[in-house]
Structure formats: structure tokens, C-alpha cells
Amino acid sequence: MFAEVQRMAPSYSDYVFAQSKRNPCLINLCQFIANDDARYGCRIASLQFRSDCKKPTRVDLGLQELEAIICSDVHGSGRLIIVEDLNGAVIETLGSGLDINPLFFASHIHGPKVEITSSKPSAAILPSKMLSQNFLSLQYQRSVDFGPCTMVPKKMSRDCNVPRKVVILPPMKDTRIGLEQQSCSILMSTTRSNSWLGVILVDKPNSDKYTSPEKKMVLPSRPFQGGYEDFSKRPSLFDDDRGYPERSSLLEDLIYFWTKELPPAFDNEQPTLLSLSYYPLKIAAAEWVSYISVMSNSIKQFEYTTEAPSQKDGLQKIDSDLRSLETWGRRCLQTSSKLQAALDFLKHHTKDNSGLEQYSMMIQDFEHIMGLVYTYGHRLEIMVPVVTSVLQIADTRRSLREAANVTRLTNLALLFVPLSFVASLFSMNGSITRHGLAIYFAIAIPLCAVVFFVARLPVIDFASISLAFRYKERREARMKSRG
Known part of the structure; x- marks a missing residue:
């Protein structure tokens, strides 16, 4: 009887399309479900927690095993499901089995293109409503080093189920740095047997395959400056543990940290959304530190001397720098918004708990990063009038050169006036x-x-x-x- 009622129930896709009438920011999720072709496989890993075991055990799942876990009525310990490169089938399975708010998926799959006809959920939903939800959508930038590449487009996108934009910055010391969109979404839910179930959505691992509007390009890439720093406890000299995060796959990095040490204030029986978000927040903060380093190196590209630039290359560089500064201004505003969202989440979930020292220190880390973003953003902002002044100086020098040429031609013409007059007088x-x-x-x-x-x-x-x-x-x- 229960199976018949389940078959008669509407699908999760129909539910999402119906909810888009109430929340127009779900249009991107509707388009993703309607145009889903699942070009790439979706990796699913499960971490099972037991009260008699300090470390969770990893099990790789398929779509059928995931559905069996969600629909299971067997009481037991909780699980943490990590889904890599989300597709429509997983959305249908998770959404229908756990009754997930569509905003959770819509916030994660927000595409690289900013459409004026639809808004992204992070901008459309007020912070008071987002903080009351049982999920966190964490967005940050990952810095990628492409090496000394030439003929690289300014914008590219990663070839995966959920496309992410990659912005290529101007060359810095013969090196091309890219800023890649990254998203990690964390959900706290329960199964039908009332056992807790956490879901984390992550992006596909980094690869050498990127696409551009013109053609597909294969670019060798590596993490900028070796990747983010390992924030876990330093192993002892006499310890046999020599593991480290790979820094290419967020799924593998999360499993590495979870199996190495449980987050602070984590309860195997009933964890909180804050404890499930500990390692994603730490990784995001570490990636933001690399982003700050990119900003610091970018400032050096806008330093000028009083020497006159060349007529062609100099003016093109000034025009490119002015465009880059305007882009950095907009990028700093978006960065501050993302950092503020993470800070609001941390402060909201720690205001009633005074014993969470590790999370209080994390708040200080994010505030420190926000301060650096503001400082470097202000430095980049005050460079705009400097570049504009250099452009005006270049135009003034060009005008002076043209005036000198006109004066030279005038003197030459003035020389022939008396010569012509005397010649015409003698020709009589x-x-x-x-x-x-x-x-x-x-x-x-x-x-x-x-x-x-x-x-x-x-x-x-x-x-x-x-x-x-x-x-x-x-x-x-x-x-x-x-x-």
C-alpha cells in the first residue's frame, strides 16, 4: 500500500517547477533539471558513524544504494553523504526521499552566467530566511596556476555537469592565474527511521579540460602556490601518519579530514549543522587566503613610473589595467558578500553556545580575511585615479609631440615664404x-x-x-x- 502511494505521489521535479511560482529564483534549478543530460558520472561517498567507533568508515555508493539508504527503515547510526558533480537523477533521489527545500540545490548549481532575467538565490532570499534553513551554501574562489600560457581567453568554464566559470587574469610575471568558482553545500536532515543524515554537495575535481566560447582548450593547471595550507594538527616526528590533502578533489579532502579527526563539538548521535560545516568552512577560509595572495600580486601590476610609455603598447596596457581595476572592484564586492554570508552563519549558530572556542577562532579568521579583502580592495580602488592620471599624461605628451610637429612644419613653410616672394620679384x-x-x-x-x-x-x-x-x-x- 505504501509503495502504491509513493508511486502516485508527484515527482520532485514537478514539485520544483511548482515552487518556482513562489520563488522565481528557482528558475535556474528548473532549467538544470529540464536540460540535464548527465554527461559525466556522479561520484557518491558515504561516511558511516557508529557510537563504538571514533572514526567513520567510507563506503562508495551508487544511485541505487543511495536510494536504499534514504528509504531504509532500519534504525542505526548516522551517515554523511558526499555527492560530487551533482546531476538530475541525484536531485530527484535526494529531494523526493528527504523532502529537501529546492533552495538547497538552486544555491549550489547557480551557473557561471549572470542572467538579468533571473536572480540567484543568495541575492533574492533575505539573510533572515537563509539562516533559518537547515542547510548552508558556501561559495568561494579557488586560485589556479596555468603557467606561461599564451592565447588564453579571458573567461572559460569547466567541463562538468554543474558548469563553473574560470576567469583568467592578466599575465603576472609571465604566469597566468585563474580564479575558479567553487561551491560546497551542506544539509542536515533525517531519514524515515529518524537517524540523522548529512548531505554535502561538492564540485568535480580539477582537470586540464576547460571550455571557451570559441573552442575547447586543454590547459595544464596546478594549484596556485601549491594549494591551501593544511590546517589540521601537525603530526609528530615519531608519528607514522604521513597523509596530506590532495587539494584537487574536495570530496577526497573532506574524507581525509573527517577520517583523521572529528570536528569540534561533534556528536555521533545528533550532530548539528555547524559541526557538519566545520571542515568545508575551514577549507573555504584556506582557499580565501590564496585568493588574498592573488590580490596582493595583482596590485603590483598597477605600479607605474614617470617615464613616458610607448605610443602603442603603453596605451593598450593602461587601457587593460583600467578595465582590470574596474573588474576587481566588482569582484571585491562579491567576495565581501560571500564572506559575510559565512560570518553570519557562524555567528548565528554560535550565539547561544559559549563553549565553542574553535568556532569562535574561525569567526576571527573570517573577519581577518574580510579585513584584508577590504584593505586590498581599497588599494585597488585608489589605483583607478592613478591609472587615469597616467592615461591623461600620456595623452598630454602625445598632444605636445603633435604640437611640436605642427610647429616644425610651420617653420618650414615660413622659410619658403620670403624665398618665393624674392623669386617671383626677380622673375619679372x-x-x-x-x-x-x-x-x-x-x-x-x-x-x-x-x-x-x-x-x-x-x-x-x-x-x-x-x-x-x-x-x-x-x-x-x-x-x-x-x-
């Missing part, structure tokens, strides 16, 4: 002798000197002289009236 005779030619130069050369002398005389401003005389007369009249 009709016969040119040797003595007549000498007489021509004897008259033309002094006449040229006189013409150049007259042309170099200062221009008399009769209007200024007239005003000076009037001022003098009025002053004398005032002095006489006082005497």
Missing part, C-alpha cells in the same frame, strides 16, 4: 644671370632672418594692457578722493 625681369642669382640670395637670406625674427616676437595682449590702464586710473582717482 625675365633674364637670370650669375650676378642676378647672387643678388637673389643676398636679398632672400636677410629677408628670411627678418621674417623669423618678426614671427618670434611676443604677442601683445592689448586687452590686458587696456585693463591695466583702467585699473591704474581708478586707483589714482580713489587716492585723490581720499586725499
